[in-house]
Amino acid sequence: MWMDDRSAQAAMPEEAWTIPEVAVAVDLAILTVRSGALKVVLVERGIEPFAGMPALPGGFLAHEAEDVEAAAFRELTEETGLSPESLHLEQLRTYGAPDRDPRRRVITVCYLAFVPGLPSPTAGGDAADANWVPVDAVLRKRSRLAFDHKKILADAVERARSKLEYTTLAAAFCPPEFTVSDLRQVYEIVWGEELDPRNFHRKVTSVAGFLVPTGGRTSRGGRPAALFRRGPAEVLHPAILRTPSRTGRR
């Protein structure tokens, strides 16, 4: 009873007990903040099942020896044309329900990527932009995604919302140089909630290592705003909490 299941099974000649092999896919929820909305890259499926239906970009491992993380980076660069060094990519979760692909057994290791928004970067082709879809529309309507991708996207968005609270990842949605207002818009758009500009400014500029002033200024209508770059900090102390999180108090 206290024996290692795997050891027990592998103790017999390995050909005698067949270890089930399944196809392993990698799917990506690539998020950005653009045109005032949180958007995700979707692709249209060409074949059954779910032909013609939107889906998260992804694919099977390219070959048996491909690293799962490497496959995620490969898909990310294929979809965005961006160099992966500058992007944030993290594993979200693995989805392994036996019936999630009607063709065969597939489990998918899903990743979450944050790419900068406002100034559309290097790969700003027209066809490319059409693949960015507002997540609100995808999640709220009866719009459906292939496979269990709607659930995956919902998990990804919730993870993103949560990570803004206690990490500096919001800056990953911003261009290399950005203002405090840009950053606040990221929070407001991802959280769907307005923040006080004055208090927000004080808060983020007081966290050591979050924002590094470049000395530059931008003017977009009013008093010019100072420009910042991302600092080395990755965690936020203290965190910036969503107000819903404190409404459930007592």
Add this chain to the structure above:
Amino acid sequence: MWMDDRSAQAAMPEEAWTIPEVAVAVDLAILTVRSGALKVVLVERGIEPFAGMPALPGGFLAHEAEDVEAAAFRELTEETGLSPESLHLEQLRTYGAPDRDPRRRVITVCYLAFVPGLPSPTAGGDAADANWVPVDAVLRKRSRLAFDHKKILADAVERARSKLEYTTLAAAFCPPEFTVSDLRQVYEIVWGEELDPRNFHRKVTSVAGFLVPTGGRTSRGGRPAALFRRGPAEVLHPAILRTPSRTGRR
């Protein structure tokens, strides 16, 4: 370029392009707080590779159609003899480096389980208890685990420490009825940090839905302590933060 990789490949007859299939394992970091230490279940491997070396319990999918989550529950009950309904089990992360198993390509979907500690439960056989090993010893020393299990365990412990901050999961380490002191000991042992008993008491009893008084009392040396059951709350507002988390402040 903007075509779904999977669709493109599957568009040809499926036998023409061979989708690589890999073996999928499920490994568990089963944690408890017992005898004043955070402990994990380890098993001894019977065969190469890593024969005789301790490893996290786990195994391959039992058959091609087995749900990954179901496999995790199966392993958990096999290892602990506990009914899974009462236990906390969550997916930790998937580890998919191509060389993590020298025999063949294996990716492992890892889970994290919290089981109650102090009163050793139903399956309290002697052999069983020998499998509980303090995580400190496993992580600090040059003690090694099979495969990448040491890294997996480190990730699991960090996840556990973090989840105590903002969820009510510490109670999952406690028996059905417990005192505030029991709960505080869980925090102190998992975090390796002493907490003020007076402030801790006030904090946890003031979070709505965390602790439900049963009316019972226990006496273990001093004034009897009130007994509590787990309440319905799953998140902690406000969170109970580790002091290290605020030292990195400015």
Add this chain to the structure above:
DNA sequence: CCAAAAGTGTTACAGGTACACCCATGG
């Protein structure tokens, strides 16, 4: 000069820390 956005100051309050103090039991 006026609108608009950036940024600072200030007050009120919530929650945390530290610790003095009282309570209830066993020996």
Add this chain to the structure above:
DNA sequence: CCATGGGTGTACCTGTAACACTTTTGG
């Protein structure tokens, strides 16, 4: 009656929310 652990009261401090107010641009 004393040691031990349970539990409450309270003063101080940090950080947030709300908002008045000043600054600096464009039109």
